[in-house]
Amino acid sequence: MSEGSLSWRAWRHLRRRRTLLWATALATLAALLCFVPLFNLLAYEFSAAIALLASLAAAHLGSVFGRTAPAGPVARSYLCAFAAHLLLLVPPLALITLNALRVRNCNYGEGLAFFALLPVASVACATATGLLSAHMIDRPALATAASLSVVVASLALGLLRMYFDPPVYAYDPFLGYFPGALYDEEVTVPSALLWFRAMNGAVILALLLLASQRPLRALLAIASAVFLYAQGPRLGFRNTATDIEQALGGRLETPHFVILFRDDGRTRDLGAIERDHEFRFSQLAEALGVRPSEKIRSYLFPSAAEKRRLMGAGRTFVAKPWRSEIYLQEGEPPQPALKHELVHVFGAAVAKGPLGLPRTLDMGLVEGLAVALDWPSDEGLDPHQQARALRDQGLAPPLESLFGKGFLGVAPARAYTLAGSFVRHLLDRHGAAALRRAYRSGDFLATYGRPLSGLEAEWLDTVSRTALDARDRAALNERFRRPAIWRRVCAHEVATLSREADGLRASHPKRAALLLRRVVEFDPGEPAHLLGLADALREAGELVEARRTAERALSHPAASAPLRHRALSTMGDLSWRAMDMAAARDAYQRAAREPAPEGDRRLLDLKIQALSAEEMVRDRLFDFLLGGQQGRRDAFIDGVVLGRLATETPGLGLAPYLLGRQLWQRGRFERAAAELRTACELPLPGVDFRRECHRLLALAAWRSGDLLSAEAAARVLLRPRGEGGDPDFARDMLERFAWERRGGRV
Numbered sequence: 001m002s003e004g005s006l007s008w009r010a011w012r013h014l015r016r017r018r019t020l021l022w023a024t025a026l027a028t029l030a031a032l033l034c035f036v037p038l039f040n041l042l043a044y045e046f047s048a049a050i051a052l053l054a055s056l057a058a059a060h061l062g063s064v065f066g067r068t069a070p071a072g073p074v075a076r077s078y079l080c081a082f083a084a085h086l087l088l089l090v091p092p093l094a095l096i097t098l099n100a101l102r103v104r105n106c107n108y109g110e111g112l113a114f115f116a117l118l119p120v121a122s123v124a125c126a127t128a129t130g131l132l133s134a135h136m137i138d139r140p141a142l143a144t145a146a147s148l149s150v151v152v153a154s155l156a157l158g159l160l161r162m163y164f165d166p167p168v169y170a171y172d173p174f175l176g177y178f179p180g181a182l183y184d185e186e187v188t189v190p191s192a193l194l195w196f197r198a199m200n201g202a203v204i205l206a207l208l209l210l211a212s213q214r215p216l217r218a219l220l221a222i223a224s225a226v227f228l229y230a231q232g233p234r235l236g237f238r239n240t241a242t243d244i245e246q247a248l249g250g251r252l253e254t255p256h257f258v259i260l261f262r263d264d265g266r267t268r269d270l271g272a273i274e275r276d277h278e279f280r281f282s283q284l285a286e287a288l289g290v291r292p293s294e295k296i297r298s299y300l301f302p303s304a305a306e307k308r309r310l311m312g313a314g315r316t317f318v319a320k321p322w323r324s325e326i327y328l329q330e331g332e333p334p335q336p337a338l339k340h341e342l343v344h345v346f347g348a349a350v351a352k353g354p355l356g357l358p359r360t361l362d363m364g365l366v367e368g369l370a371v372a373l374d375w376p377s378d379e380g381l382d383p384h385q386q387a388r389a390l391r392d393q394g395l396a397p398p399l400e401s402l403f404g405k406g407f408l409g410v411a412p413a414r415a416y417t418l419a420g421s422f423v424r425h426l427l428d429r430h431g432a433a434a435l436r437r438a439y440r441s442g443d444f445l446a447t448y449g450r451p452l453s454g455l456e457a458e459w460l461d462t463v464s465r466t467a468l469d470a471r472d473r474a475a476l477n478e479r480f481r482r483p484a485i486w487r488r489v490c491a492h493e494v495a496t497l498s499r500e501a502d503g504l505r506a507s508h509p510k511r512a513a514l515l516l517r518r519v520v521e522f523d524p525g526e527p528a529h530l531l532g533l534a535d536a537l538r539e540a541g542e543l544v545e546a547r548r549t550a551e552r553a554l555s556h557p558a559a560s561a562p563l564r565h566r567a568l569s570t571m572g573d574l575s576w577r578a579m580d581m582a583a584a585r586d587a588y589q590r591a592a593r594e595p596a597p598e599g600d601r602r603l604l605d606l607k608i609q610a611l612s613a614e615e616m617v618r619d620r621l622f623d624f625l626l627g628g629q630q631g632r633r634d635a636f637i638d639g640v641v642l643g644r645l646a647t648e649t650p651g652l653g654l655a656p657y658l659l660g661r662q663l664w665q666r667g668r669f670e671r672a673a674a675e676l677r678t679a680c681e682l683p684l685p686g687v688d689f690r691r692e693c694h695r696l697l698a699l700a701a702w703r704s705g706d707l708l709s710a711e712a713a714a715r716v717l718l719r720p721r722g723e724g725g726d727p728d729f730a731r732d733m734l735e736r737f738a739w740e741r742r743g744g745r746v
Helices: 006-014 017-033 044-068 074-101 108-136 140-164 191-211 215-230 241-248 270-288 304-311 338-351 363-374 383-393 412-430 432-441 444-448 452-464 470-481 491-504 509-522 527-539 543-554 561-577 581-592 598-612 615-626 635-648 654-665 669-681 687-703 707-716 727-741
Strands: 170-172 176-178 249-253 257-262 296-301 318-320 325-329
Touching: 017 044, 017 074, 044 074, 044 108, 044 140, 044 176, 074 108, 074 191, 108 140, 108 176, 108 191, 140 170, 170 191, 176 191, 191 215, 241 249, 241 257, 241 296, 241 304, 249 270, 257 270, 270 296, 270 338, 270 363, 270 432, 270 727, 296 304, 296 338, 304 325, 318 338, 325 338, 338 363, 338 432, 363 412, 363 432, 383 412, 383 452, 383 470, 412 432, 412 452, 412 470, 432 444, 444 452, 470 561, 491 509, 491 527, 509 527, 527 543, 527 561, 543 561, 561 581, 561 598, 561 615, 581 598, 598 615, 598 687, 615 635, 635 654, 654 669, 654 687, 669 687, 669 707, 687 707, 687 727, 707 727
Parallel strands: 257 296, 296 325
Antiparallel strands: 170 176, 249 257, 318 325
């Protein structure tokens, strides 16, 4: 290595004090991240954090190297500087790799891919930025300032794109990639990131060739970069509002909305979609006493995968209040997430700030307001009841950890529920005007004359007086048992494998079972994974192994009552498939003693009744519920089986109920209403069935235009839950019907 050569200069560059300081900073950051949940393994989060600091280091050091390197080809100087800066990434990679001895890494290969596509590629971009800054600017301080400014400006531009366009994801040369919605657990290496990095490489090559005075070659590189940029919407790393609207194609304009949907030729009830949107707008305008000043754009994506591709949030529904936009997944009205996301847009009319959020950016207030005004039912239980279950279980943190900076550190189900219950209490006790002031300022003391702790005591009194029986409490405990993503093992890998397995269960159950075996291996402390594996094994025909797996779930130390219910029900199914009726009946009866959500209870009641019925009815229900000996259900066969069952049991409501439910799911609302009307007038297995029968009848009659029948069914549900009612659902539907009778005026 001769003195004065580029290799010697690169070695000397590495030994400079500023280089050693940056190396120390990167190693220190990596060491600290080894003790931060979710960042403590080689995956997306660790790589993104290192990429950000490494970009600043490479931009600074690249400008230094550019002014100290001897005259010669710029491309050669770049390669030497890039190689030197890559060595700065060795300690972070080594530290996080060694940390795998104490923190499980479930997909080290994908972690390496993220490391290559984020820190390594970011260092390549930042080194070129620093080197070219030094090449163009003679003054060292200005060259360094320019290179660092480019990094900061690029990151700021990414934020501006997220502000001015629908996507919540971001692709940036220096950060690399931001996946979007915080509650989407599936974070994998997207193909769009590969194309984006290819475009970055073409840009770097073009700039180096221009600096080397090779314009013809530079033109080819520029053409490649321009082509990739132009294809950005199709490749998935760049989408504007116009791109998304063109991809969807369908547009429906109403008095208060512009509704965008996939124009794929499929028949839709656009009238029902319009009424659903306008009714929710009317409800919120009345409840809050404000309304948005411009039309709201409602994006209805055809699937979670398409939503993730076009705007970044896959299984999460989001809103951008400052843009008056909501992003949902298309489904039959009433759309369950519509009102919640609309609240965020109405919140912008209250807050009146540039982001449409409280001045304090308090996410507890933002999401609490949405839950408080949506006031959803979960198995017929409102958030006050759910909050009491959390309090009784010892899972409710103090409100000061929810309102302020700590909201995202609490498991979403718990955080949303508690914040919503508290804000609903404020609305009911102190009125909408005070709530608007509190939302705008984020200052509880100035609004209510009491600090948050004083208001918390008042709220806790409300929650403690809320009725909650033991069965409902046990069912809610399972819902709230799941910890925040920060505290879960290999959260991204487990979520991705589970989603892939769900997609394969119907067509390739054995492949699904293989994926779920890996999930169980990665996260053995979660018994729900065992139940998913047992179901996949059952569908794959591996009945003995499925039973062993269900028994493991049943005896798992973390198994809750609802999970034990599911495990015993699965064991009963396997016994029934083996024609061991006594064992099936015993498993089902044991399951019935365990509290469970309403849907699981209804299904179990149906199985118990089937086993007690005469042989012909039992065989019909065996085919319908378990798919016969082959374990395969078919929509046509289901219809035939239910038709025969209706003929053979004319005095019972079970067959028309099941048939009406099938017709509802297929959008045959008029026929569904006819079957459900018959079912609701005949004997059904229990109060859970009667409640669901009237719920479905109200919805089917409404969708078929029969408001009289819909209203009659809803009024039955005004009775208490213990008598087969669902008061929250009933009041909401009756309010909807009254609004439609008035002509749908806001």
